[in-house]
Amino acid sequence: MEKEEFLSLYRHSLAHILAKAVIEIYGKEVQYAIGPMIDDGAYYDFVLPEGKTITESDFKTIENKMREIIKRREDWTRKVVSKEEALELFKDQKYKIELIKDLPDDETISIYYTGEDYVDLCRGPHVENSVDLMNVAYKVHACSMAYWRGDAKRDQMQRVYFYAFPSKDELKQHVKLIQEARERDHKKIGAQLDLFTFNESAPGMPYWLPRGWEMYKTLMRYSRQLQKKHGYTEISCPLINNKKLWLVSGHWAHYLNNMFIVPGIDGFVKADADFDDIAEQADEMSTSTQAHLEKGTPLYNRENIDTMAAKPMNCPNAMMVFKRTTHSYKDLPIRYSEYDVLHRKEKSGQMNGLFRVQEFRQDDDHTFVMESQIKDEIADIIAIADEIYSTFGVTYRAELSTRPDDFMGEIEVWDRAEAGLKEILDEKYGEGGYEINEGDGAFYGPKIDLQIKDALGREWQCGTIQLDFQLPHNFGLTYTNQEGNPQMPVVIHRAIYGSLERFIGIIIENFKGAMPFWLNPFQVGIVPIMESHNDYAKEVEQALENAGIRVEADYSDKNMRPKIKKFKNYKDPYILVLGDQEAANKTVSINVRGSNKQIQNVPLDTFVAICKKLNEEHTLNLPQTEEEFQ
Incomplete structure (x- = not known):
């Protein structure tokens, strides 16, 4: 067998x-x-x-x-x-x-x-x-x-x-x-490092604590810097929208049971409505929506216009941003990145720390392209994924997910889209160098999923690249082609981290809480040996902060050992112990995370320059020998 x-x-x-x-x-x-x-x-x-x-x-x-x-x-x-x-x-x-x-x-x-x-x-x-x-x-x-x-x-x-x-x-x-x-459980480590917490008043919605929020912001900052180099512009859109938006996008019919509904006074969904009743009415509305789209007649009436829903996806709002003005083929591709908060309703038994939450952000993007630009654009997205995943020291493999049973649109369009993605994957990874998940695509288009592998060999689906011919049709999006005629764009939905919450959970476990220097919530802990050394410690702190280094210092009159232990427990990469000799020579003595050895007499300017370089290069490994600090 x-x-x-x-x-x-x-x-x-x-x-x-x-x-x-x-x-x-x-x-x-x-x-x-x-x-x-x-x-x-x-x-x-x-x-x-x-x-x-x-x-x-x-x-x-x-x-x-x-x-x-x-x-x-x-x-x-x-x-x-x-x-x-x-x-x-x-x-x-x-x-x-x-x-x-x-x-x-x-x-x-x-x-x-x-x-x-x-x-x-x-x-x-x-x-x-x-x-x-x-x-x-x-x-x-x-x-x-x-x-x-x-x-x-x-x-x-x-x-x-x-x-x-x-x-x-x-x-x-x-x-x-x-x-x-x-031992690597992110829920356990997250509590130990004061990164995040949960409360029953908001199930599946993390409270980000100061240390965790520093790390979260750093991840977003890195993503923003990289995307800017690749021609992305960032937008921000409403967190709740009228039901009519979700009817046009198809989410009301295909994703209703995962949406948080805000009923209106005369709303289509009543506060005490049974879900089966809502789903039945949603099916009726979905059918009528398609009929209205085909006839060009009004979609809505007084009875349902007040109902709102928290957005589970950014895509419909990105369509509205594109639609606000006219576009030429010369403008494409147009790349709208977005980091807004999303809400998706989950069953209580499915929620699991940061891995499955009800409130989260994605490093989301919606790129509007001509069909002729799809290949080059997806190649560029994969190049971004290569850079980001290599920065974290993880490998990945690609999967192609094809047409699901509840798909929207014409089969011919789906077949063309799937064939195009297969061609792209064949060129990048070789024929057979990726897996095919039949029927696992989004309802609006096929997708490429990127599965990363962590230090324990576990695989996690993070990145996704989704091809969409349906939402541009539903929202009536056009650009003017070279002949001066209106043409429908293709939309590429893209995320590399995926959910930032989930990605943080993954990397916490991957690094066992000992994050790379550039990502750690606080990068340097400062411990003056005695109160008389506080002035020099503040000078060191200021020099580091001026260089963009995240610093925490303990100026209390406690013994230095519990101060050092506190920063060690927080897994700060470097702990500086400052006394008479360091103050006199403008140097620092360094306790390196994971090492019992102290590196002494490192010039302050040298240490600042090394830390700055670690941030700029998003270095994975931590310098920890005397030779590396020379």
Whole structure:
């Protein structure tokens, strides 16, 4: 078997062993639901008899029972049964009954016996005998709350997770990787470094603290400087818009369940409206919108004009900025970058620190081009991505996402756009040097996604380049071509960081909180040994600040050791310890982050020049030897 087939077969089979073990430990009253395979193992959902709960102290007991079951060398038997037979077989298992009833009448229903006393509803495949699982390494590692079918209104269940790998060494390596990932957890590090926090009054909306906001601003400043070199101009647009804008763009029909709605007094959406009612009305409005566009008749009436929505995307407003005046082919490409706040409604269970939030910014851009300019413009965008990602020391790969089921526009236009992007990717990465995700494009056009890889080998989707023939059509955008006739532009949607919140979370974990010098919230900590050294310390602080270096100093009368420790805990790259010798010679003594060695007698001017260069060049590595400070 291929490795993926092997892992699927054994992890899926072990999920049945887990379910059987839980039933044997907690009794036949256990209700068992589903047990799918996941990336590093599998899980199974249970409802235990009243008063019983699985805790971490039970994990080893469950593992031992699984091992005991496997040692019985029981046969696995597959049977195909009718719907009626399946309902009778699982009559005491309410979740299996629900699953069976939801199956079409002509569905082939298969069941698997593990031994004679455990049976599960399953498509398979599975091992032929439990002996095949004896050399597979596994570890029960977590138990969490889950809702039946992911619905918070349904039964609450216990979800038991286990890792499973072909060998003990692979399992050991994975557990070590997981532990390292936990130590790098951006939520944990963010709290330790006072970067950001969350509050229940604004779920999924980070509060950026002074240190974190310094880093955030630095990221935006770097992006702005780089984009300016490539001919971008920046705009800022309203954060909420009337519903009519989202009707024209198509977001009202395609993205309503992810939007924060602000109902009007006579609004189309009432404050207590049920979402199904809203969605049904939105479908009706979407249909009528297209009809109005085709007929050129008014779109709106008194009943719905007051409803507003917080923007989940910048694109419709960028279309309005383009539309405000006439354009010639000589003006193109026109590049509108934008860093405005966006809001997207998420389910509470999907939010995860900075990785999945409800309020965020993107390094967004909407570029208006002629079709003949698409290739060169996307090549330039990829060049920007190359520079930004290399600055952070990460590699990336490209993916092409094609037409989704809920696409807007004509198939012929989509086919032309997808073919153009494939040609661009073939030239940049070679044929087959990128992946294709069928059906994963945006509803208005195909896209290229850029997946970066961090220090632990994990991949994250950050950059995106989306080709759009639909919004220019919906908004009636034109430019005057060389023949003097109106022509519709093509829009390229583009982001490199993606969500700045998510990108910050990624790089916090990638660098384990020890950011490159140019990005660290504060770059130099200053510690005068005694109060008598404060005057020179202030002179050093001023020299650094004049050079654009972010400095923090502690002039309190405390002992210098706790001062140094404070700045070390904040992971400041350099901590300057200043005493009589430094003041007399106009030098600094440097404690370098990650090193126990102090570099002494470095001329202040030399140190300032080195720090300034680190900022200007966005250097990844931190100078930390005496030779580098000469």
